[in-house]
Amino acid sequence: MNIRRLSGNERYVDIFVYSVLIVWGAAILFPLLYVLMTSFATENEYLTRGFFVIPREWTWDAYLYLLANDGFSQSFLNAVIITVVGTAISISATTLMAYGLSKKWFKGRSAINFMVVFTMLFSGGMIPTYLVVNEFGLINTFWSLWLPGAIAPFYLIVMRSFFSSIPYELEESARVDGCGEWRMFFSIMLPLSKASIATFVLFYMVGYWNTYFSALIYLNDSDMWPLQVFLRQMLVLNLDMEQTASLFQQEIVYTPGAKMAAIVLSALPMMIIYPFLQKHFNKGFLLGSVKG
Template identity: 60%
Template sequence: MGSFDARGKSPLFTLIIYGVLVMSLMGIFIPFIYVISSSFATEQEFLSRGFFIFPREWTIEAYGYLLSNENFTTAFGNSVQITVTGTAINIILTSLMAYGLSKSWLQGHRYLNFMVLFTMIFSGGMIPTYLVIKELGLINSYWALYLNMAIAPFNLIVMRSFFQNIPSELEEAARIDGCSEVRLFLRIVIPLSMPAIATFTLFYAVFNWNQYFYAILFLNNSSDWPLQVYLRQMLIETTSGMEADAGGFHYTPAVKMAAVIITAVPLLIVYPFLQKYFNKGMLLGSVKG
């Protein structure tokens, strides 16, 4: 039997736990450092050294080369447009519907809640979804992306639970003072719900920024493709032996790593500003089912 410390834990067990955590951290940290450092390396160093953690010669040529690629900058702008517009539509529609479904006095709210839950279990499928979008005339339009996933059922249910936690006495007092439902929602409910709204804004922003499957399904024009589809094309062209795109841009390993870094940076910048709301929003929205 091994000895135990004052808290009743074995030092050997604690050592094993720390060892597993350190190895897990290294498994995440080393590839992350490799991607960043190799984006500043020269093509000659990739050919001569193969794998390395830190390059001997640092250069920003890959970033300048990539940012001069009109196809990449267009795809980046498309992703920004899809993320900003799509997230705004997502959060507005989700919050409005969740607030309505959180009211037990709303006629038919049980039926509507069931329909929301039903869509979490069963989906229409790819072909019916495509046919509906085609009949609506939304092919080659960003509205096919905005409206197709305008409301995520899981996000709606959690946000509805958050609204249900708001004291009804507060809303009744506002109504007695002559506050309309719209003003009550905008002036009282929304400020109190900022943790939930910020949390699901982040969820929707990540989803929209990573738009890939629906983009290649509904968008046929390459000039409308978001950044994730552009990265796919870069991968296809390099793995098929073509090291340059139609514009003649050469995809060196450093350029590919730089593309990964630039793609990840926007979300890494936004996340710290919303992190303080993240845990609070998820916990408060999970109190009631």
């Protein structure tokens, strides 16, 4: 095996690149480490010690308090329901529509493709969208979060391009054996597109898990708020309550450790799921980008 040795200039360039990446990675990881470590510190240490990375006294009180808090538990459950059901709806609608639009014999294919691309460039706006959602009676239901953005145009175009790139001879062979359209989709097309589906499942999951603005607009009942809206109430609005706690006796004033623990718990599910789908990420995104 013949290995080429790096020249002096190339070695210096590599050292510079790796140094920049190490510094950049440390700058990204340090705030995450600070939040994680602070969540295990006592409130007294947080208030008296100031800035620190490793707490002197470790405690699980913040996590135990959050897990026993009805508001956090309910919002976490809402976020799970919104994410699981919403991802299932979105990935099903995206794959089915992409498969249909990939067929050249489909009448009106060009017009529908144009409308899909048009929505990427122009949006109806917040007020018209709200009026449509309200007209359909979706206000204060999870359907207001699932249906308006069920299909992401970019993901649809990538999936359509992937289905179009599958050799037509494969379909002809399956049809000769008596394969119908639905069996063609579920038995042949879906197994071939596992990488792409896994990639877009991850994207849809992250999008639904981080749902904030739509929930703030469409969900009036606080018991239906997802985790991100609860975090806003906890992290942003609670800052003023700490200074005027006597005027808000009915409100809960969360400790700094509880706030940090809430951030950790809200990020934990996506951090657990991502490694299982990472191997499909690069492959899945490139599969549909060859043919447009």
